[in-house]
Amino acid sequence: MTGRPTLAVVGATGAVGTVMLRILSERADIWGEIRLIASARSAGRKLTVRGAQVEVTALSEDAFDGADIALFGVPGEVAAAWAPVAAARGAVVVDGSGAFLADADVPLVVPEVNPHALRSRPRGIVASPGSATLTMIVALGALHAEYGLRELVVSSYEAASGAGRAGVDTLRAQLALVAGTELGTQPGDLRRAVGDATGPFPEPVALNVVPWAGPPRADGWSARELAVREETRKVLGLAALPVAVTCVQVPVVTTHSLTVHARFQREVAVDGAREILATAPGVVLCDDPAAGEFPTPADVVGTDPTWVGRLRRALDDPAALEFFVCGDNLRKGAALNCVQIAELLAGPAGGEPAGADRPGVTGL
């Protein structure tokens, strides 16, 4: 190759894009140019990446010229429209929006679990799962490799930043309204206090939990719940895995938590599962509740790994494990997984080679 690859970050000014730039600045620098792309109204702004100021370019067809890899940190409708454009201009797109979940010819990749899926990307697009799936999938993948996953029942405790900056701003504004009051003790008092200021949520989230994140799909399921099922099946290569998910919004700023009931093909030994999780790349086992050791969002936020605690075998099923898992939904749950995929694409150093269907860049 003649030089380091050029990386474009699309949606560089958004909640996920901001974290992408921070992560790119923290990790080993393998990139040539890092080009920042955002909507026309953000063009000309300067953002810091790798310690240098970089001017934001407006999203356009030409913006992708010469880019080897394009990280998309944008809403689904923007990704659906622009990822094919970037791919046509020669960039390999890494998209975290979920826009391509239903496409069999767009691989869905978690570098710790299925890096081999990167090999085939006929449309020049690679997808990264949503944040709820990414909260558990690295730990789950490690256990599946040993025991063979047979069934999954999952409940989520999802942070406000999963709904972007508007989610965080809404939670903070509601917290300011309820702090110092006696709200939360009479039916409807929170809703009256908050009024229409529910932001991206259907109900108040401060001092509340909201068991719904639309849009709705058939038979009472939400799109997000079905996405967790589809993503888990796709990443683990288990097309018929039974997965039951309930997604619930909680008043946490950043870091999703999940309770996981995982049933396996064969009997599990807790000590064996513990050993697997303690040594799995990208996983931290934090599990001694009697000594105060279990993960919570407040301790996990801002960190990269999947944190697993409360690991125990089901009392009534020797083939099932229960655990609680936390992960920063903006880092591993979004920006970090995309950056890891880009690193894999950029060269063999980052993991399994991704093929060599494009000259000039190692691994691309």
Next chain:
Amino acid sequence: MTGRPTLAVVGATGAVGTVMLRILSERADIWGEIRLIASARSAGRKLTVRGAQVEVTALSEDAFDGADIALFGVPGEVAAAWAPVAAARGAVVVDGSGAFLADADVPLVVPEVNPHALRSRPRGIVASPGSATLTMIVALGALHAEYGLRELVVSSYEAASGAGRAGVDTLRAQLALVAGTELGTQPGDLRRAVGDATGPFPEPVALNVVPWAGPPRADGWSARELAVREETRKVLGLAALPVAVTCVQVPVVTTHSLTVHARFQREVAVDGAREILATAPGVVLCDDPAAGEFPTPADVVGTDPTWVGRLRRALDDPAALEFFVCGDNLRKGAALNCVQIAELLAGPAGGEPAGADRPGVTGL
């Protein structure tokens, strides 16, 4: 009978006792004397019940003389010591502390589900389940009666008032600390801000979720999780029911929520389940998420029923249902269930007669 029964309320000044007095004041008045009992330091205080001021009596053996029924709204160690005393003095004790969960000769009763269990109470003590179990058990009992429960996977979203007044005070104090700040975005920032002021919780609860409520039991389970399993089995009369529970504390003042994955003996039809829940006593079905209808703690707090929403059949198992359920942990989850048991004991009007092993009071 010569008169209306005398009711003693033990722990009348506490979080649960306060709600007991409120509920006794709201419901049909079937009681003669209502006697208020609390620790010596609260003796002499006057509290309002049924619109009248009543002076608090200090807890003592004599305090139970002439009481027909004694509602215990006190911690487990107080109940363990004093319930047998009250029973020896002739009162039927209704205890919500969990102190007698392991006792086969103390029936565990939910009036909508197993009122018949009241018939046999050889020790003169009747127990009421804990708040997490009571959040789901009325809905679950109705579904079990039709479909036959075979397995349960439950995750809780538990309110601060489950830890009493100290829990609520701690949550409110932490909210005041974090409101108007950028806390919740850096690892450990909440813990540093909160310092040692975690009250009854092992970690900060504001802007956090805490997957642990001790004390610890064997193999990584908490006492609360095992209690949900034992209580569910005992109330439903399913001694070997597989139950997997994870209890998680969330920053809500009052009203627990649970996600429930319930597998039945036979195939379930969602329409049939909907009909059962819509007509079951003590249950409100609130389930049209596309129209914004699902229960949240903010709407349910202060109400009596079990609110069920997000009802759907598991996509991969025609015999399993998923649902989300909310219930006020101080009302049905504690005080109300005890009052309902007392009403059943006091006479046939309140439900199934409880036997007539004691003269002078109908049903006792």
